[in-house]
Amino acid sequence: MRLAADRARRATSRASQSSSQRKLRLTIDREHVLSREAETASQRELRLTADRERHTLSRESETYTERELRLTADRERHILSRESETFTQYEDRLTNDRVHHNIIRSLEDEHEHEQRLERDANITIL
Structure with a gap:
């Protein structure tokens, strides 16, 4: 609660x-x-x-x-x-999202990378 x-x-x-x-x-x-x-x-x-x-x-x-x-x-x-949101703001947001995801993924070890790929595959199947 x-x-x-x-x-x-x-x-x-x-x-x-x-x-x-x-x-x-x-x-x-x-x-x-x-x-x-x-x-x-x-x-x-x-x-x-x-x-x-x-x-x-x-x-x-x-x-x-x-x-x-x-x-x-x-x-x-x-x-x-x-x-x-203007088009420029939209592009900036998407660029920032990509940078953020790249940073997070660069910190992944091999095991985390495999887990993420499995999760992504399961989501795609659903």
Whole structure:
């Protein structure tokens, strides 16, 4: 229940953010990601394990209705955030996404790479 309340509070908080607050949050998020480049493999594995556990617990405690509400809110938030996006901003966002994914993938070891490929194959099959 606490996780659901946290998600709802975060969604409400982000929905009421001004443009400058959103930009600040996204800048901090990007800086946080870049700081991960300095992580050792063991630190990274500990962080990813904790993230997976937190994510699993969060989703396990979610009811069907909460899940639908979360997904609907996510879709609406994405639509609103990209509604006023210019073509240049769109290209910049895609470029930043590619850079981010390349950084993350460059940190993968062989085992993680195989796991990701298996997950991607399973998603494609579904």
